[in-house]
Amino acid sequence: MDFEEAERQRVWLMSGHIKKLGYQNACTTVLFNKYPTLDKIDTTFYPTNPDGTKNYKIVDSSVLGIIPGSLAETFNYCSGDPTDPDSKWQNPHEQYVISQMGKLLGIQDVTGYMSSGGTEGNLAAIWWCKTNLTTRSQSKIQELKDRIKQHKNQQEVDYEEILNLKEKISKLRRPYIVATKSPHSHFSVIKVASIIELNTLYIDGNDNGSMNLDSLRDNLRSVQSEEDLTFIVSINFGTTTQAAFDDVFEIRKIFDEMKNPNWKYVVHMDAAMYGPTLPVLKQFGDKSNSLTSCGVDTVAISLWKFLGVQIPCGVSLCTREFIKQGYEPLKATTYKDFPLANDNFILAGTRSGIAAAAAYNIIKTFKLEEGLDILKKFIDYDIEMAIYLQEQLEKIYDKSEIRRMYFNVVFPRRHVPEDSISKFILMKVGKTELQAITLMNVNRTLIDEFINEILAHISNNEVAQAVSE
Structure with a gap:
């Protein structure tokens, strides 16, 4: 969404709120107080008064990473049937x-x-x-x-x-x-x-x-x-x-x-x-x-x-x-x-x-209104990452133990440390298998890090077993 369009939406929403008398929402996040503290309250939608004096923001949305005065700070809502031209x-x-x-x-x-x-x-x-x-x-x-x-x-x-x-x-x-x-x-x-x-x-x-x-x-x-x-x-x-x-x-x-x-x-x-x-x-x-x-x-x-x-x-x-x-x-x-x-x-x-x-x-x-080109690139990327994960897992497990359907890769739970299951937010499939899903947040570096943790766990177990023998 470009900035100008977002700004038009914000102004449009604000204009609808300013004159509301019988309204259920206090619009607190966009309001200003004419006094510097909340010991005394006189609210307004405007940062300055006609005489040029300054008003004070009631709620500081910036602590949430929201830009004051932005679309995200405005009371922005959906209601009713969005496809019905007679909807209010x-x-x-x-x-x-x-x-x-x-x-x-x-x-x-x-x-x-x-x-x-x-x-x-x-x-x-x-x-x-x-x-x-x-x-x-x-x-x-x-x-x-x-x-x-x-x-x-x-x-x-x-x-x-x-x-x-x-x-x-x-x-x-x-x-x-x-x-x-x-x-x-x-x-x-x-x-x-x-x-x-x-x-x-x-x-x-x-x-x-x-x-x-x-x-x-x-x-x-x-x-x-x-x-x-x-x-x-x-x-x-x-x-x-x-x-x-x-x-x-x-x-x-x-x-x-x-x-x-x-x-x-x-x-x-x-x-x-x-x-x-x-x-x-x-x-x-x-x-x-x-x-x-x-x-x-x-x-x-x-x-x-x-x-x-x-x-x-x-x-x-x-x-x-x-x-x-x-x-x-x-x-x-x-x-x-x-x-x-x-x-x-x-x-x-x-x-x-x-x-x-x-x-x-x-x-x-x-750009879905123009076609499927970008959507296809995202899907291709996700599948590419799933195939890469599958290939790396096949170096550890037998191929028959690994199943992939598009972005979902299911593999044995053995050799995977419990900490790694939590760290990489892997899904449990029954008692003996795990599942990874490779969406846009996944890259080869992340996959390599996961595989290395499995290999390190296997190596540590082998050393411990050798010592015990």
């Missing part, structure tokens, strides 16, 4: 981030918002999935309610059938979430299932962490006798460990082959780290230029991971049509007395505008 407030940086991420992933007519990170991103997107399914099931739910009423009006009430119908309604209101068992699916998916009260079908994982398709078939077969069910299929696009990618096409094929006529399902994709790499690495083959064409309905990405935004944040994305299916009918029912019904699918209210500005700055640096 749209942060232009958030608008840009959502638009560019949608274009990058080929999501036509994209909507969504910037979240605080992957966990909130999954919560929002899976909630959209649930709302979409339950809204589309309303006619069936009403039909079941009418049948219950009919049974209650009969001379001999069939309470067992009434209970059965109520259970069907409950299941339509609580879709099944279909996800690979922990630790392969992120723990946030399990949290979400609890928070928004979903039924669960947890699927076995393959050795590499991807969803086991035979286990998926077995689990679907176990509920195949039930006529009216809905499912949220949560797939992984690069698991935290081993970087496993679920095969969305095969998963959808299995659902289409096994589902009953009245079943409905949608697909959510947890793409926390690898999401931005899709158009370059093409993990979904020829259809990688359009996530919508791949049959993915919602996606959550952590912008602080691969892209490296310095403030934890993420995006939850889907098409506007998907949101419309789920939320438009609710305006006349659930949200009929809610004045901001156009924002009803945005999970978080007031959100960090500084995070949006930081993400905007990164995306501008990558």
Whole structure:
């Protein structure tokens, strides 16, 4: 982000705050006091008065490394639906981030918002999935309610059938979430299932962490006798460990082959780290230029991971049509007395505008609106570092003990000192393996330092063993 643009944004935000009378934010960080100490207070937004006398800054943001009077010191926020032209407030940086991420992933007519990170991103997107399914099931739910009423009006009430119908309604209101068992699916998916009260079908994982398709078939077969069910299929696009990618096409094929006529399902994709790499690495083959064409309905990405935004944040994305299916009918029912019904699918209210500005700055640096050239260079660099690490590890371990998938390198835990695990922030994979991830912060010097610590540890152990003998 160039300085002039940042300054325009700061002045624009400030002009909006200065005349606010009924406002919930004190704007303390940008205020001045007309007195040198806080023993007496008379506030103003201006450093000097009309008569030329000086005012005194209330909060010194420079102790946090924030330049006084900068965009980072101003109350900078996002609120509501950034893609809705009728929304009362749209942060232009958030608008840009959502638009560019949608274009990058080929999501036509994209909507969504910037979240605080992957966990909130999954919560929002899976909630959209649930709302979409339950809204589309309303006619069936009403039909079941009418049948219950009919049974209650009969001379001999069939309470067992009434209970059965109520259970069907409950299941339509609580879709099944279909996800690979922990630790392969992120723990946030399990949290979400609890928070928004979903039924669960947890699927076995393959050795590499991807969803086991035979286990998926077995689990679907176990509920195949039930006529009216809905499912949220949560797939992984690069698991935290081993970087496993679920095969969305095969998963959808299995659902289409096994589902009953009245079943409905949608697909959510947890793409926390690898999401931005899709158009370059093409993990979904020829259809990688359009996530919508791949049959993915919602996606959550952590912008602080691969892209490296310095403030934890993420995006939850889907098409506007998907949101419309789920939320438009609710305006006349659930949200009929809610004045901001156009924002009803945005999970978080007031959100960090500084995070949006930081993400905007990164995306501008990558020049994504111009093409994928810089993004590809970053990806190539990360893979180059992963290959270099793999080559150095192969001098210590047998090649068969090392697995690499793009930037993720898994290797044996033996020979690695405990201090080194903490020092290099290595991830533990089970009890016997470790994982390194080579993003832009990694270079050959860092890798060499790590390898030398392993070699020194091996050498010290050999000396100690020789002495003991």
